[in-house]
Amino acid sequence: MIKGSFYILLFYFLGEMVSLLIQGFIPGSVIGMILLFLCLFFKIINPENVRVVATVITKNMAVFFVPAGVGLMVYVELFSKSIATIIAAIAISTVLTIITVSLIQESFERHHTKKEPDHE
Amino acid sequence: MNKFMENIRPFINNEVFLLMFVMGTFLLGVFIYKKTKITLLQPLLISMLIIIPFLKLTGINYQAFYQQTRILNFMLGPSVVALGYVLYEQIEQIHGNVTSILTAVFVGSLVGIFSVVLIGRIMGADHILIASLAPKSVTTPIAISLSEKSGGVPALTAAFVVICGIFGGLVGPIILRSIGIKSKIAKGLAMGSSAHALGTARAMEMGAVEGAISGLAIGIMGIMTALLIPFAERLF
Numbered sequence: 001m002i003k004g005s006f007y008i009l010l011f012y013f014l015g016e017m018v019s020l021l022i023q024g025f026i027p028g029s030v031i032g033m034i035l036l037f038l039c040l041f042f043k044i045i046n047p048e049n050v051r052v053v054a055t056v057i058t059k060n061m062a063v064f065f066v067p068a069g070v071g072l073m074v075y076v077e078l079f080s081k082s083i084a085t086i087i088a089a090i091a092i093s094t095v096l097t098i099i100t101v102s103l104i105q106e107s108f109e110r111h112h113t114k115k116e117p118d119h120e
Numbered sequence: 121m122n123k124f125m126e127n128i129r130p131f132i133n134n135e136v137f138l139l140m141f142v143m144g145t146f147l148l149g150v151f152i153y154k155k156t157k158i159t160l161l162q163p164l165l166i167s168m169l170i171i172i173p174f175l176k177l178t179g180i181n182y183q184a185f186y187q188q189t190r191i192l193n194f195m196l197g198p199s200v201v202a203l204g205y206v207l208y209e210q211i212e213q214i215h216g217n218v219t220s221i222l223t224a225v226f227v228g229s230l231v232g233i234f235s236v237v238l239i240g241r242i243m244g245a246d247h248i249l250i251a252s253l254a255p256k257s258v259t260t261p262i263a264i265s266l267s268e269k270s271g272g273v274p275a276l277t278a279a280f281v282v283i284c285g286i287f288g289g290l291v292g293p294i295i296l297r298s299i300g301i302k303s304k305i306a307k308g309l310a311m312g313s314s315a316h317a318l319g320t321a322r323a324m325e326m327g328a329v330e331g332a333i334s335g336l337a338i339g340i341m342g343i344m345t346a347l348l349i350p351f352a353e354r355l356f
Contacts, residue, residue: 027262029197033202050205054206058331064196089280090280100224101228102303120135
């Protein structure tokens, strides 16, 4: 538990450092995720060290959004004037993104398995 | 009534009560969601819909609430880092799919940005609003810096990112089911690239593969969007 927390925070910290170097172009948490992945992949750290903590916190991510979600109450007045535009833009664009991404990936996979039926 | 609120406020405006309250409302949300199986009744949404009126009623302002519960917000960072482990566990899944993953997310980012610009233009939104909306699909830290650089309002963007995440997390699984997507990679990729960490939270519910790929998609989408926005900016 303590070992796992230490490793997660260590990689978060390293990610933040790299993020500072590239002027925040990519957030520290995302860089930390990539670094942790690379260190596990190249067997620099033992997966057992982070398994429990990583599994627990990723299984319950949604609860961490409550403070940010409640923050919407502050902004409601700020964008009440353009509410229709905002809702239309977010809704339509999000639906289009979901459809585009999933269809492209799925068609790639189908194509792949058709061409090489005995692959894997 | 007001006098009563004044008297009880010290007991509820503190870390212990508010954190317990967040967990309690979320737990209630999980219970309702599991009982009803209605996708719209997400625990996060239920929790928010109880907490917001509660804060209004008791006169606790958002800054105070945020201060007392900021440990939860802090945990967003470590949970994204921890996705690196989930990704490692699922690595065989990605094998042979690198090109398709990059292509899908790149086109998805393109579609996401340009549809916002188009809809914004049609509905008469100004440059500031469009610039604030454009990076809505990426994780908050990236979105905020992109919004700022392209002339948007970071605070508005932060709110749009949350709205987009809630919406994407809500409708994502429904859309994927209705268009008949079978591939776990496609599902995870769509959730993470459209609704960042909130989409990933939902993807984790679908399965470990979907969750891991979704976590990966957050990073790729962030990078692609950061690269595309400077080009799209002149259209805002």
